[in-house]
Amino acid sequence: MSSVRIGNCSGFYGDRVSAMREMLEGGELDYLTGDYLAELTMLILGRDRMKDPSLGYAKTFLRQVEDTLGLALDKGVKIVANAGGLNPAGLAHALREVNTRLGLNAKIAHVEGDDLVSRADELGLGSPLTANAYLGAWGIVEALSADADVVVTGRVTDASVIVGPAAHHFGWKRDDFDQLAGAVAAGHVIECGTQATGGNYAFFTEIPNLGRPGFPIAEINADGSSVITKHAGTDGEVSVGTVTAQLLYEITGGRYAGPDVTTRIDNAVLTQEGPDRVLISGVTGEAPPPQYKVSLNTLAGFRNEATFIVTGLDIEAKADLAKTQLESWLTKKPAELVWTLARTDHPDSDTEETASALLRCVVRDSDPKVIGRPFSAVAVEMALASYPGFSLTAPPSNGQPYGVFTPGYVDAGSVPHVAVLPDGTRVDIAPSTLTQDLEAVDEPERPEPLPPQSxxxxxxxxxxxxxxxxxxxxxxxxxxxxxxxxxxxxxxxxxxxxxxxxxxxxxxxxxxxxxxxxxxxxxxxxxxxxxxxxxxxxxxxxxxxxxxxxxxxxxxxxxxxxxxxxxxxxxxx
Structure with missing residues (x-):
């Protein structure tokens, strides 16, 4: 069976809105995926849901699909994305309304069950604002097997939106761990979008044209190996270097655990097969751990900050005066008050900006009134009474709520995983029956050292x-x-x-x-x-x-x- 060609058009909530159309118009694809979720995104969506229970999903995805759904259907490209966030059912409902309004016949499915917030206390997860288990790919597989044209999920692992289409295409089984692991590696490379095609790349000056890098594509083979590429004519580059950089992104050691498979990233071998074509081979897989990771976000309090510009001579003394004044003028000291002085100044500078340092004060407290106007007013009131050359980068605000992310872990069997098919049928997805506790890989021996030299x-x-x-x-x-x-x-x-x-x-x-x-x-x-x-x-x-x-x-x-x-x-x- 030939390879399956899976493109990705989003690496985060806020990524290039035009990317879905660019990927559909730029060349041949079998599937188009998008990753919209991150630790911070779940907090943002949680606050959206507090204001309006019908929200909690990535609204930009809905606009993208409204623009391109007809094109995707004409080209036979199926769309899979985790844009459902905290409300995949709500996003699926909104997509059906768009489908009807456009006069199209797209089949919409969604995957749910990851949201554990109502059971957080009984699961030993405390009382968070959001609590979402990282689900795997098999709910997506079930939805695609029911001929869904669009599948939206909540909090699945980032790579699952790529693994699901590959597993469906090749008919992989739950214990095809090597193949699944290969798809995870490919998914991990392309799920962050243009980071695989030269974005944020250390040796970016070596890339001839990084003006508007194209989004990546994984051509996944039946054995789990893959070729990472991009549409012809797009900017950026796919090289062993850009793929290496992305494989290393946000991992730990040789084992990369997920709900469906533990991927041995340390076995991956990269080969440049041609311009903008990198083969990933050698990846092997092991049974997944018996627990699912849970993303927990909690509203921890409120924060505010002020950044003082300190220019010229006596930088340290000026900063000390500002610190002393602000802290002594506050009628109530916040629970946390942290100063940092960035010595961005240069001696004998020929511009005022490069003669200046930045003194930053961050305050946090459970009471918004403590870090709001009282703090901001003091920072402003210092203007004519402090160090020479006093100024602020901007007036402080009234403060904002801030959150705290922590990971949790629950037994896989305690997490529902449900595929809701286009006709409304609900299918329960069981966790893997084969599991293996996660252990660190034995540290490889170091290579022979180089001989001493200059x-x-x-x-x-x-x-x-x-x-x-x-x-x-x-x-x-x-x-x-x-x-x-x-x-x-x-x-x-x-x-x-x-x-x-x-x-x-x-x-x-x-x-x-x-x-x-x-x-x-x-x-x-x-x-x-x-x-x-x-x-x-x-x-x-x-x-x-x-x-x-x-x-x-x-x-x-x-x-x-x-x-x-x-x-x-x-x-x-």
């Missing part, structure tokens, strides 16, 4: 790429190199201790390192660097998107033989 102190990114992201309060940083000799150096040099030296913000945190030799990569999980997760805004880079680039910018001694040929001779050792 080195230069240069940025790590001179030879290494990186991709970083968030998982709750933790950050993941994957680092890879492109030659075997560079891998020998990286495997021995970039240890946990070296990472903490290069990233002092991680020095007092628990950091775990994983080796992925086939990808010439190491992956680090930095626990707690993001506080209580992206919604809590504990860090100026709350989703850890820039940590990998910060790491690449840090200087480290690299053997001269590993460096690109340049005229640089300084710092030779």
């Amino acid at each position: 080195s230069l102190s240069v940025p790590l990114g001179t030879i290494a790429g990186a991709r970083s992201g968030d998982k709750g309060g933790n950050a993941n940083v994957g680092v890879w190199v492109r030659t075997d000799d560079q891998w020998k150096w990286l495997a021995h040099t970039l240890t946990v201790e070296m990472l903490k030296e290069l990233l002092p913000e991680a020095a007092d945190l628990n950091v775990t390192r994983y080796q992925l030799p086939h990808l010439r990569a190491v992956n680090f999980v930095i626990e707690g660097i993001l506080g209580q997760g992206v919604a809590s805004q504990a860090r100026f880079d709350p989703q850890a998107k820039g940590i990998g680039e910060w790491l690449r910018s840090r200087h480290i001694d690299i053997p001269i033989s590993l460096l690109p040929v340049t005229d640089e001779k300084e710092d030779s050792r």
Whole structure:
């Protein structure tokens, strides 16, 4: 049986609205998928649902389908997306209204059961605003088997919207773990959209045209292997590098657990088959764990912030004065008050902006009145009574609610998984009968080290790429190199201790390192660097998107033989 061609048109809620049409018009597809959900998205949708119980889904998806449903039906492309969020039934109802209004005959199905909020307490999950189990692909398979043209789900794993169409196309069984794992790897690569085609890529300057990168496509084969590509004529690039970067995104070690299969990412082998064509092979699978992960979002309180511009001389003294004044002028101190001073200033600068530093104050409290007008008013009242050159980037607001993400785990058998077919029939989807507790992969042996040789102190990114992201309060940083000799150096040099030296913000945190030799990569999980997760805004880079680039910018001694040929001779050792 020939490969199935699955394109993706969304990596998050807010991604390029025109992408669904671009993918349908750009070339041949069998399925078009979209990932609209993230940890923060579930909180946003939860707040939407509080205001209006009929909401809780990705409204942009509804507009996209209204624009392109007729085109998809004409081309025989089926659409699968997790845009249902907290209300897949509501989205399915809205889609049927669009279908009728357009005079079309699309068959609409949805998958539900992931929403556990009404049972959270009895399941030991507390009292969150949202509680959604990560379901797998088999509800999608059931809906496609009933000839659905559009399938929308709630919180399935990001890769499941790709795995479902592949499993349906090839008739895979529940214990075809190698094939399922291969599809998970392909899904993990394309579910973040243009990150697979050059977006957010460390070596972006090597891509000839990154103006408007095309969205990715996975051509999945019956054995689970796949080729990652994109429509001809679109910008960006699909290379071993761009695929490596995305495989490393938001994982831990060699085992990548899901509700249907545990994927051995450490077995993946990448091969450049041609321009914009990368083969993923060698991926194997194991039985999934007996528990499902649950995404929990809780409204934790309210936050506000003020950012002071501090210019010229005596930066530290000016910042200290601002801190002292603001804290002493507040009639009630917030539960949390955190200062950070970003020394973006340069001595003897020829522009005012580059002569300035940014002093940021973030406040949090359970009482919105404490962090609202009283805090904002004090920050403004300091304007004529504080350090010379006082100004704010913008007037502080009245404050906003913030949330906290935490993962939970429940027995798979306690989670309903229901496919609601186009005719309204409800089909219960049982969890896997074969399960295996998740265990860490034995650490692979390091390759033989390079012999001692002369080195230069240069940025790590001179030879290494990186991709970083968030998982709750933790950050993941994957680092890879492109030659075997560079891998020998990286495997021995970039240890946990070296990472903490290069990233002092991680020095007092628990950091775990994983080796992925086939990808010439190491992956680090930095626990707690993001506080209580992206919604809590504990860090100026709350989703850890820039940590990998910060790491690449840090200087480290690299053997001269590993460096690109340049005229640089300084710092030779």
